[in-house]
Amino acid sequence: MGTKLITREGYNKLKQEHDYLWNEKRPEITKIVSWAASLGDRSENADYTYNKRLLRQIDRRVRFLRKLLPVLSIVDYSPQQEGRVFFGAWVEIENEAGDVKKFRIVGPEEIYSERKDYISIDSPMARALLKKQVDEEFVVQTPEGEKLWFINAIEYPKGDAALDDTGFRPLRG
Incomplete structure (x- = not known):
């Protein structure tokens, strides 16, 4: 795997998933497998087979996460953006x-959430x-041909609690 870009939020989510699976879920399932194995015949033991x-x-x-996490490159907000x-x-x-x-541009590992x-x-x-x-037009190549789009707004999350769940600051009336 080469270096892959990811947002800080995406990295933290993958790290949390790894930690949860390794430190909580795996020990829990290992206990169930050990218990089910102690019951004897494993061939017809649904608990054993499933777990x-x-x-x-x-x-x-x-x-997969242990191979992925070291090659991720976290991209944080920069004022130059x-x-x-x-x-x-x-x-x-x-x-x-x-x-x-409205959407956020992220790394390929983040779009599966x-x-x-x-x-x-x-x-x-x-x-x-x-x-x-903002206010610039751009063309996107699609299977149906070229499509023209117009940019209305651009925002960057800066750890600001004032951003709503779409990443945009609410408009004040």
Whole structure:
């Protein structure tokens, strides 16, 4: 694995997952497997079979995370990013039809979470957005052809509690 970009939040989430699996979940499942094995015949023991499979899944995920975490490069907010789209930005865009989308540009390891408003830095949309500014138009190549979009807003999380769950500061009336 080469170096991969990730946000600090994404890194912390993967680290927490590793720690939970290794320190809490795995010992719990290991106890169940040991108990089920002590009952005798393992071939028809559903507790043993199921939890042994679960233990293999946990071990596989832990191995993956242990290989991944050292090669991740955390990208934090930098004041030089203000006004332009870079890694970690929350972006609001609009197309000619008036469709509005809000999403955050993150590393490929982060888009598989429960968040549906994250896109990978490797996606065509993110690549087309890089280094663009608010009020700038840009074109994205799609399977249906070129699509024109307009940038409405760019925000960067700065550990600011004033940001809502979309990453944008609420408008004050």
